[in-house]
Amino acid sequence: MASNLLTQMGSATVRECFFQQEPAIEKQNASVVELDFYQHHAPVLRAQGLGIPDVYFLSQQERRLVIEFIPQYLTLEALLAATELCEKLAIIHHSPPKPSGAFRQHSWSDEQTDLALSMLQLPTDQEAVLLSFRTCSDELFEPQQRVSGDTNAGNWGRRAKGDLVLFDWERFGYGSPAIDLAPLIKGMGDPASINQMVERYRQAAPQWSVPVLVRHVVVAKAWLITEVLSILHHRHPQLLPKYLSWYRATLPGWLPMAQHLWAHPQG
Secondary structure, eight states, X not given: OGGGGGGGOOSSEEEEEEETTEEEEEEESOOHHHHHIIIIIHHHHHHTTOOOOOEEEEETTTTEEEEEOOOEEOOHHHHHTOTTHHHHHHHHHTSOOOSSSOOBOOOOOHHHHHHHHHHHOOOHHHHHHHHHHHHTTHHHHOSOEEXXXXXXXXXXXXXXXXXXXXXXXXXXXXXXXXXXXXXXXXXXXXXXXXXXXXXXXXXXXXXXXXXXXXXHHHHHHHHHHHHHHHHHHHHOGGGHHHHHHHHHHHHHHXXXXXXXXXXXXXX
16 A cells, blocks of 8 residues: 555646647656756666656756656556566666766655654554664665665556656665665565565676665665655645554554564575
8 A cells, every 4th residue: 555655745746738749747846856867867877778758848947847758557566567677677776876966865864753653653662663673774875876766656657669667756866776676565565575576676686685685675664654654744644544544554563574574584
């Protein structure tokens, strides 16, 4: 349920439109990060084989972006069935660094932790598990690889010719590949689904060890709890009760399992 939440939680106003008689997507109040991505980084990633929408109009001053309309949206199941998925992610993660442009500074703040805990009202032992993941979260943000930051299925589509395309880039930044793997695991994930995603990704990026990536995915899943609740609280409070109820029902079983998996990532 919560894994696809960030898809429509951005700050921009998004609408379908036509640009020079071509179907398009217009973003008003587009983030500086996304505008800089399309201006500075998209050309390099396209040349390496990553599907990114074409840009029809971009104005930093107006914070307005008009991009290609991608006709076929994907469910999570359809996205995971795409054999090229992890290869496309690896292109992002291994792209050469460019000093220019703005980046999303991913972090797990004390403020969002306190907010999430106040809403979740977890038992003391479960709260302690979430806080333990918070204390080791620096390892999630220290690796200096590029990450999309928002790989939810709702941000992917296919062109009419079949090309896989990722089209939301306002969370583009640096960190562990696990930041991009975690949203692709249904729900909060279990040991089998987490290990399956890690093993699949390692076929495209074998330099990462299984234990490290498994730990990173577990921490990323825990971090996304606080990210989601913070976004809902500040932007979409009408949706908060629904997702809060889901977390309260799911986390009592997930947190002990996640703690064990983090401590024993290879079983």
